[in-house]
Amino acid sequence: MLKIGEILYTEEVIKARVQQLGAMISKDYEGKTLYVVGILKGALIFMADLVREIQNPVRMDFMSISSYGNATQSSGTVRTLKDLDLDITGQHVLIIEDIVDTGLTVDFLKNSLCLRNPASLKVCVFMDKPAKRKIDLEIDYIGYTYTGEDFLVGYGLDAGEEGRNLPYIATIKE
Numbered sequence: 574m575l576k577i578g579e580i581l582y583t584e585e586v587i588k589a590r591v592q593q594l595g596a597m598i599s600k601d602y603e604g605k606t607l608y609v610v611g612i613l614k615g616a617l618i619f620m621a622d623l624v625r626e627i628q629n630p631v632r633m634d635f636m637s638i639s640s641y642g643n644a645t646q647s648s649g650t651v652r653t654l655k656d657l658d659l660d661i662t663g664q665h666v667l668i669i670e671d672i673v674d675t676g677l678t679v680d681f682l683k684n685s686l687c688l689r690n691p692a693s694l695k696v697c698v699f700m701d702k703p704a705k706r707k708i709d710l711e712i713d714y715i716g717y718t719y720t721g722e723d724f725l726v727g728y729g730l731d732a733g734e735e736g737r738n739l740p741y742i743a744t745i746k747e
């Protein structure tokens with residue numbers, strides 16, 4: 574059983590920040606259709622909330638990437654488990670991720686989607702955790718930056734597949 578440590582971002586705080594991100598994205602992409610790519614499974618909850626705060630037409634697709642196995646340490650290798658359903662050539666692609674840790678996953682995604690010639694390619698993550706970053710990454714939209722090194726759960730984030738459905742983001746007790 575998962576033991577919750579400290580609640581860092583409450584449901585209310587998350588909701589307000591997602592509204593702000595949605596407003597920013599709507600403004601930045603005014604007059605354009607967005608092709609939103611959610612990274613399974615962690616981005617599921619954030620993406621569901623965020624797309625409802627975006628005023629533009631939105632197409633949705635998903636990718637599934639493996640970078641961790643079941644441990645809480647990065648294995649350093651990234652594999653595509655499920656690719657996009659549709660061609661993104663000429664689309665305004667926005668990658669949605671739950672959290673950026675080492676940066677390996679988002680770097681891999683950016684590089685591989687860039688090769689498919691989208692009209693534009695940006696990244697939106699809810700949590701940025703730069704303490705263990707291995708790759709210097711440009712992230713276009715960030716919910717919150719967490720400067721600690723703790724493993725976080727909730728709002729899509731899991732520890733061994735548990736905790737994704739928690740409405741808040743928290744640390745876990747060992």
Ligand code: IMP
Nearest residue numbers: 647673674675676677678724725730731
């Ligand atoms: P990165 O490739 O090291 O940036 O890791 C990104 C992926 O690792 C995310 O999509 C998450 O699935 C997972 N991850 C990294 N840190 C955490 C965390 O604190 N809680 C839950 N999952 C995490």
Ligand code: MG
Nearest residue numbers: 613614615671
């Ligand atoms: Mg993930």
